Amino acid sequence: MEVTLLIEAMDTSFRLMEDARRQAVDLLNTAVKLTSETRTVEEKNIQAIFTGAQESKSGFQNLVVTFLMLFAFWVLLSGKYDLFHLALGVICSLLIAYLTHDLLFANVRVGDARVIAWRFFAYIPWLLYQIITANIYVASVVLGPKQRVKPQIIRFKTKLESDISWVTLANSITLTPGTITMDIRDGEFFVHALDKKVADDLNAGEMEDRIAHVYMEADHIYVQDALDVAPIFGELKKGL
């Protein structure tokens, strides 16, 4: 009697364990499926960002934005607000916008233009502070009693991706005393630095990080990190 009870209890517990195992496998399967679905969606998004951004945003929207910028510039220059001159401005801005709307926004990437503009203006004070401190440092190097000038050329691969951010970084480097951007070749910067400290400051990469932040270029790295988790789920599934 007791033996049968024991066997029954063992049976039930085995069944329960089996159920639990099946449920766990189901759960993991769903998780893997969901992750891979998100992955394909994310991949599609990223692809759209890299390849289709120009097409999807192109044409009319570019034309309108270019027209508005050119017209604002015209009003600033003209200073005459009567109907005749404003109409002339509209005609001229439309003409130029039609002819050059593919120039101004040739390589638009991720990111909201308003956020980028706001971050860019927030970046300028930091750059000015950097220029002032570098000025003082370079003056101390040049005027100091010891000969400390050790010119060197450093090269580094940038993580920035669009041409506009490369140009911003290159011009920021050139504007900061002590360093001059000589060339950009395939995303590799060749920078002339006055001495070791200046070169080290540049290699620390704070300026690059800030520019990546301005143009919202570091953001997609986090997306990539999330996607890298998917293979781990795959491994877990195999282990069961």
Place this chain on the structure above:
Amino acid sequence: MIQKSDDIIIKTLARILVPFIQIYALYVIMHGHYSPGGGFQGGVILAASLILLMITHGVKDTQKRISEKAVAIFSSSGVLIYAGIGVLCLVLFGNFLDYSTLAKILHVDPAHARSYGILGIEIGVGLAVMAVMFSVFFDISQGESSGEDKEN
């Protein structure tokens, strides 16, 4: 012969600056009768923007925007606008380029007719100067390579 620039800094900055240079050129042309500038200066600035585009983005890319044929049409139509307004004044029993006679067909007072007339003249001058400047530069840049390779 003009080669396409490899320098990404120059290319990018030129790409961003060209529309603003062009709108500035048109501003100089259109406000020639109020402020310094005028048809010739504006036309030169306009041509300079095209030349900047040509030395940064290469001849091919520029030709897609403004072909040699269009340049020829612009230069002759600029002269046509200039001479046309002048002759129109003659036809309306005034002197050559006597804009005040335009008041008869524009239905405005002579002072405004002069303003509009000189605006038309400046547009014509600007067009002609832009086209001729650009074609001179274009011809000089192409002349060197006439016997050699023509990939650009």
